[in-house]
Amino acid sequence: MPMTEPKKLVRVLTIEVSGGYELVIESDDGRVVRVVATSRQIEALARQFTKLVDDEEQAGG
Numbered sequence: 001m002p003m004t005e006p007k008k009l010v011r012v013l014t015i016e017v018s019g020g021y022e023l024v025i026e027s028d029d030g031r032v033v034r035v036v037a038t039s040r041q042i043e044a045l046a047r048q049f050t051k052l053v054d055d056e057e058q059a060g061g
Contacts, residue, residue, distance in 0.1 A: 007031065 007027035015022040020038040027033075037045070 007029055010026045010028050012026075013024040015024070017036060020036055021042055023035050023037060025033045025035070
């Protein structure tokens with residue numbers, strides 16, 4: 001499947017569900033994507049976001 005152009009993030013909602021968490025992600029064109037992630041996946045995602053922020057702060061951003 002070909003990649004589409006990135007859209008701007010409008011909002012992310014998280015909902016605890018059986019076996020993990022549902023993420024509801026909305027882009028600036030109104031498209032909504034729903035995915036279910038395990039606790040382990042959420043933790044890995046949080047580490048990635050933390051690293052991005054830490055790297056930005058170290059770069060003076």
